[in-house]
Amino acid sequence: MTHPYSDLPPEAFWRTAVAAHNPLKIRGLWQPKFRILRKHRIATAGSCFAQHIGQALAGRGYNWFNAEEAPSLLPAEARAEFNYGIFSFRTGNIYTAAMLLQWLQLAYGLRDPIEEVWQQHGRFFDPLRPVIEPGGFASAEELFGSRESVLAAIRRAVEEAHVFVFxxxxxxxxxxLQAGFEYALCPGTTAGTFDAETHGFHNHQMGAILDDMRKVLRIMKRRNKRLRVLLTVSPVPLTATASGQHVLTATTYSKSVLRAVAGQLVDELDFVDYFPSYEIVTHPIYRGMFFAPNQRTIVHEGVDVVMQNFFDDQTAAFGDEKPTPARKARPAAPGPGCGGVKCEEEMLGAFA
Incomplete structure (x- = not known):
């Protein structure tokens, strides 16, 4: 008697695909839609885990795309401190789909400029990236000049990249609440002053995130027909939640919604793919081995396993590519933080 399950391959069954294996040896979790070659310009943006991806790609000789290079007179050791070479452009972490959409709309003149500035101790802070300049800017003019530079870099990344990893x-x-734009962090936590009448908490729901991401992808594809987008979901739990829920369940909600959005977009669009870094780090079969004792920071060994899956699954799908030396253009290694990356959200832990 035959039926649809009779001829399925071993990876379709839990016993043969998972239970029978050392979890560190499991491969084939990703069947990539498109090949990523070392020569391709690869832009990275988003949550802090995107920094790990950029560093690993550059370390393997891939062409990580630095669209906003540091000024030549800035010493190399100071570039990470000033947030150059962390992502492909100097926005800092972009945690939500709405924030990515907002940056793209600003870059392409699709919304009015955001003119709010935070002042503190005689210095000026950008509410869209309040920790981007250590100690703040010297003037509002300097702040807006710097923002124009990042908007130009966003345009360059979108228009010149072959692959955009978000x-x-x-x-x-x-x-x-009055002007209708989103902040990078809650006002008053790193700079600025919190005002309950002006500042409001928002927990994005799946439908809204899906709509924002569709708009993001339309903007990108309109400017770069060849662009392919690789989505991931950060496995790093929330540092804190303002939702009123326990931070553990709030984390599960957030990551589940984002994972569902990614899956929906992959099903809809042939130029969008999803790499399961989230599953590799957080799934119970790995027994939490990739987390530091705080159960939040991802250890370097975990990043190595994630990226080895990436490279192995690319090779399985498309064949091996001749190795090339590590490139000069590579993300900065900022040192201590969320496992050696810069995580602005981690600053909320100071209020615990």
Missing amino acids: TMGLTESWRN
């Missing part, structure tokens, strides 16, 4: 991180955000 790591979705959070559903929770803070908004200006």
Whole structure:
């Protein structure tokens, strides 16, 4: 007697695909839609885990795309401190789909400029990236000049990249209720002053995130027909939640929604793919081995396993590519933080 399950391959069954294997040896979790070659310009943006991806790609000789290079007079050791070479452009972490859409709309003149500036101790802070300049800017003019540079870099990354990697991180955000824009962090936590009448908490739902991501992808594809997009979901739990829920269940909600959005987009669009870094780090079969004792930071060994899956699954699908030396253009290694990357959200832990 035959039926649809009679001729399925071993990877379709839990016993033969998972239970019978050392979890570190499991492969084939990703069947990539498109090949990523070392010569391709690869832009990275999003949550802090995207920094790991950029570093690993550059370390293997891939062409990580630095669309906003540091000024030549800035010493190399200071570039990470000033957030150059962390992502492909100097926005800092982009945690939500709405924030990515907002940056793209600003870059392409699809919304009015955001003119709010935070002042503190005689310095000026950009509410869209409040920790981008250590100690703040010297003037509002310097702040807006720097923002124009990042908007130009976003345009360059979108228009010149072959692959755009976006790591979705959070559903929770803070908004200006009157002007209708989203902040990078809650006002008053790193800079600025919190005002309950002006600043409101928002937890994005699946439908809204899906709509925002569709708009993001339309903007990108309109400017670059060849662009392919690789989505990931950050496996790093929330540092804190303002939802009123326990931070553990709030994390599960956030990551589940983002994972569902990614899956929907992959089903809809042939130029969008999803790489399961989230599953590799967080699934119970790995027994939490990729987390540091705080159960939040991803250890370097975990990043290595994630990226080995990436490279092995690309090779399985498309064959091996001749190795090339590591490239000069590579993301900065900022040192201590979320496992050696910069995570602005981690600053909320100071209020625990």
